[in-house]
Amino acid sequence: MNKPANNQLLGREAKVIKIEKEEKKQSKTPAWLYHKTCRAGKILYTDDEYNECIKQGWVRSPVMIDEVEKVEKLVKKETKKEAKKEPKIKIKG
Numbered sequence: 001m002n003k004p005a006n007n008q009l010l011g012r013e014a015k016v017i018k019i020e021k022e023e024k025k026q027s028k029t030p031a032w033l034y035h036k037t038c039r040a041g042k043i044l045y046t047d048d049e050y051n052e053c054i055k056q057g058w059v060r061s062p063v064m065i066d067e068v069e070k071v072e073k074l075v076k077k078e079t080k081k082e083a084k085k086e087p088k089i090k091i092k093g
Helices: 047-055 062-085
Strands: 031-035 038-044
Touching: 031 047, 031 062, 038 047, 038 062
Parallel strands: none
Antiparallel strands: 031 038
């Protein structure tokens, strides 16, 4: 008993071929990062080391070091101003 063919031109069933693509994870390393304690920068070779340095305040450009320091100074000034504005509460007892 012959099965009817799905492919009329070839007279046979078509084969389904599955090709699975490997997803490539984009690596952030090697990367050159800079820090206010290491202005010359350093090269990082592993993603774990890269992520740890980013958490510690390392940046991708030496120009950003100055920007981070400026922002930190502004935040300190603003918090001092806010602390001075808050009224002191006296407790009578």
